[in-house]
Amino acid sequence: MGKVLAVCKSEKKGTQKINIESGFFKEGFGLEGDAHGGDWHRQVSLISGDKIRAFNEKGAGVLPGAFGENIIVEGIDFRELPVGTRLTCGEVILEMTQIGKECHTHCQIYQKVGDCIMPREGVFARVLHSGTIAVGDEMEIAAGLEKMSLRAAVITLSDKGAAGEREDKSGPAIAGRLKEAGYEVIEEILIPDEEALLKKELIRLCDQRFPHLILTTGGTGFAPRDMTPEATLAVADKEAQGVAEAIRYASMQITRKAMLSRGRAVIRKKTLIVNLPGSPKACMESMDAFMNTIEHGLELLQGIGGECGSPVN
Template sequence: MEGMVRAVCLSKARGTEKVNVGRGELQADWGLAGDAHAGHWHRQVSLLSADKIAAFNAKGANVQPGAFGENLVVEGLDFRALPVGTRLRCGKALLEITQIGKECHSHCAIYHRVGDCIMPREGVFAKVLESGPVAVGDVMTVEARPEPLPFQAAVITLSDRCAAGQREDKSGPAIVERLKQNGYEVIETLLLPDGRPALEKELRRLCDQRRPDLILTTGGTGFSPRDVTPEATLAVAERQAPGIAEAIRAASLRITPRAMLGRGVSVIRGKTLIINLPGSPKACHESMDVFLDQMPHALTLLRGAVTDCAASAPAQTV
């Protein structure tokens, strides 16, 4: 799969339309030199397919490359159809897709001008792995990864006191460390107050845009009026995976009878598995002991890979 670069666009300020400058320098772990969106984060470079702009202009919009805030306009590649983790080679430069689409918090200049913007629907974002120049006319190709994309995970802590700075979050970091020991790439960690709206919003964003294989939440699974993590998780679910939560409770009951009060759920949204864990670091570790060795098989299935379901998955617990 390959395409051709049709525009290289920069802007000096976020939220403004970019200008096609024809060429630029992609800098590793930074982005397009001189662009306002470059930085040490996962959305270093934005890409948009040329045919998406053409289809938008066919409705009478008459916008130019860069109007949607995209850095690179490429003809011949449907970026929206490529999964997170896809690598793109453009000369010496190497990019890796990190996000599909985006949430529009405050409408950009093009939206205010024409009443619509395709970047949230059709744009993708990437980080720069290897530096190199980029110019109009360059060929961009999809490059095979030298190894499979590591399982990616996000961790969300739910706690009013921790979010207010009144108590240190120990559970979230404990989960992160355990995941890293087992070979996961932790792409985001969040600390939120208890409650449904913020958690539902972040779960949807992560699953639909960043698309990690696994999201683990900690906290908010008990009987307290503010413990609504299971309700928020069920609200974003497309499918349920109840066996994981059931297994956690069954194993925990052998440790303490209070495990019967745990209300955590396990669900699937898109290709992401979401599992609610209890609030204490000890209970988080005990819960992860139950399911972690089954995750490679489960997450491989979610990725769509064909596996032998009768075979035992290799253990990865630490």
């Protein structure tokens, strides 16, 4: 259990937030009147008061809102909680959606003391139920609420698609299939066949948004710009060869050209990344090979579920 130390708001982006001590958090938006509210996954930012106190002991002297945070809470180390954790504060229910953030430009705090804790200690959440949060309120890590769905992201690699020269049909088809299977699709991304760009997106998703599954489509063949497997291997902690082998085996029963696919399946942190071919038909055929089995593997990645050889009750 934690205690709210500050509720901070800024009415314009690019301006420092100030402690308003009490605010209304609106479902599907965030803190009412805050410039960073909206229909997206980073509606509310939170940081631990304990982390700010330790930072100020270095001589930083930061005030509430200086890191761009909406809520400061003492007694909860948000950085240690997994994405998907639900927090309650009075009537308000928040769900964590991202841990940390990429720092594009060094802020005034960094310029002063050579460090800033928000990129590594701050977390973000969306508002699931509206209500007021005020200084002194107690915040709890929720238990017994609706079971969190598996989270997935879809990345389409296509030069023509990213340039608007061709409609992307594979990405939406994959996302639709995932949703039908009960997944929450947190992001659908369309980018050109650029190895560096794909690596950047995979790292961002795995290290900040923590989906259980990422499916890529495109860039797995023999063409000079087909670099999806190389980018995927570059960010991997380890391979999941069986998934890629199952896809190729199943596809070979349909067409011998499946042997030309170089798609990989790897694990980064607690996320499984699987490369799929570029066409919608081939994507669906590939998903047929693993969709009924993969959930068990995703549970094992999260540290839940039994061993593969456990008897089924």
